[in-house]
Amino acid sequence: MVKRLQPGLISGVREPLCCCEYINMHGEKTHILGICCDCEALDDTFDKIFKCEPVPDSTVDKLLSVLGDRLRVPTFFGAGAVKVRPDILTPILVVPSCLYLATLHPVMTIAVFAFMPCFIVFFHALWRRAQQDAPTFFFYSWGLTSVISAYVVFQCFVVAFREVLLWEILMVFTMMLVMFYFLYLTRRNPDLQRIVLKPRQGHKRTQSNMPHIKTMKPSSSSTSITIAETSNMDSNVKWMDSRTGAGKAEGPPRSGFCKICDAYITVRDHHCVWINACIGASNHRYFLLAMLMFIITGSYACHLTFTTICTPTMYFDWFLLPNDCRWLYADFLTSICFVTALYAAIGVSCMCVAFIYQFALISQNVTAHELARARGLGLVSFGGLFAQDNPNNHGLIRNWVDFWLSTSGRSGLDAYKEAL
Structure with missing residues (x-):
């Protein structure tokens, strides 16, 4: 009878794994640097692509299984490299990368914003193919990464222009905390x-x-x-x-x-994939408040960003609106602020549509x-x-x-x- 190797147990002797070592799905000790090495499925996939031949479904399934097993991060507690869910890690890598690429040129901005929804649909279809009915954190991770990335850009780059007042910074921070608090209440008890x-x-x-x-x-x-x-x-x-x-x-x-x-x-409304929770009688009010705070916070932060990177003009001694926006791609600091604010504005617009739909339902x-x-x-x-x-x-x-x-x-x- 052959014994299967367990993490930290090599050849029947308990031996702590290195921070970058792990036991793969075949029970073999390996290293995370070999993520692309000795992968027959990967070789077959690229071989078919270069030959312009269709990739068999079995090869795609095997490739996804291998990538899911080899996608790991190092730890320092003797347990070796731990597995990371691809649906959680992918948005963390893709969203900041897309925002950076969008700062290169206006054409790249259009291309990136057109690529994002296509990638979301493609990855979700790929995940459903590999995991079938298994729940995914992809949309939740994407939304959370987008919100955090937008806030980091606001605090690190928009505030660096020294045009935003202290009370305005504190206002955005407070509204962010309130929004996350309502999100926590929504996810805490779906009943x-x-x-x-x-x-x-x-x-x-x-x-x-x-x-x-x-x-x-x-x-x-x-x-x-x-x-x-x-x-x-x-x-x-x-x-x-x-x-x-x-x-x-x-x-x-x-x-x-x-x-x-x-x-x-109870009184089920729908399952929201963006927060990975069902909306029912116990959390519907918190869900609506979280949507409202997202719209208010995003709109206010976008307004502060656009009036900072564009020359603003005062209307009726009350409304400050952006006027001259000719130098949006002059440098990285300005372009990253503009691209992120535009991305946030698109998200706020989509949330407004969802909020109006909820308003019609509740009415x-x-x-x-x-x-x-x-x-x-x-x-x-x-x-x-x-x-x-x-x-x-x-x-x-x-x-x-x-x-x-x-x-x-x-x-x-x-x-x-x-x-x-």
């Missing part, structure tokens, strides 16, 4: 529910007749609910009724099942999950933005008061548990 099915009398429950139900481990942030197993969804069931995607089980009122979180969410007391189901049943109007025959819609003012003050998600859940 996951552990669903336990109670089979019907005389019906044997098997995995074959319930392929969509998965066993979940209890956690401190999850709620355990026992629900009755139901038959297939009736054709008269409306979009606002709480059902699973396959219609096999009836969940709590207005709940939705998230395949990524593998759990039910009619409907979630994105419910609206998507309503579209599938043709119960929408105005381009699919407004739900028809929505029993939860109590008027604009009442809907917003309920959103901020009531705990409809919790009270609905308690009422459902009492009804059982």
Whole structure:
């Protein structure tokens, strides 16, 4: 019987690994400097590319597996080089590199900003191909890296012009802290529910007749609910009724099942990949506040940046707006400030669109999950933005008061548990 090598255990003798050594997926001791050495999949891939031949899917899968195993960082605790997730490390390397390349020329700025969304789509497709249904931190890492990079550029380069006042710097810093605080509250408690099915009398429950139900481990942030197993969804069931995607089980009122979180969410709105968390009754308010703070902070920081690198002009003795922006690429200091502010402005614009969408949903007391189901049943109007025959819609003012003050998600859940 051959023993597999473990980290720190070489030839049956416990021996600490060097900071750059590790045990690969074949149980062999190797060094991180050999990341591109002795890789048959890499050789085959480039050989096919140079010959203008299609790369087999098996070669691509093998290459991704090898890169995932060899992508490591050194440690100094005797454990050797530890593995790093590619979906976390890639944005940390790509975002600053793209911002730097965009400072070289206006054409490069356009090319880089066109490349970024294409790269995001390509990497995500590649990750789904290799990991299938495994959750990814790629979007969360990309967004976090973008925000931190923009703030670092503001503090290190924009402030260096000595045009921004101290109270303005403190204002940006404070708003950043508030935004991250709301982000922390949003991610802290997504209100996951552990669903336990109670089979019907005389019906044997098997995995074959319930392929969509998965066993979940209890956690401190999850709620355990026992629900009755139901038959297939009736054709008269409306979009606002709480059902699973396959219609096999009836969940709590207005709940939705998230395949990524593998759990039910109370009053589920959607799963936000940019913060890697589900949005439901317990964190929807914090999510909206985080979006609002992102828009305010980004807009204010962009305004300070543009009025610093461009010659500003005062309008109506109140509004200071940039006027002369002819020397944006004169030096690296100016160009990096402009490119980063432009990147932040694009992000703020996208966030404004998402905020308006959330405003429309809350105004009619409907979630994105419910609206998507309503579209599938043709119960929408105005381009699919407004739900028809929505029993939860109590008027604009009442809907917003309920959103901020009531705990409809919790009270609905308690009422459902009492009804059982």
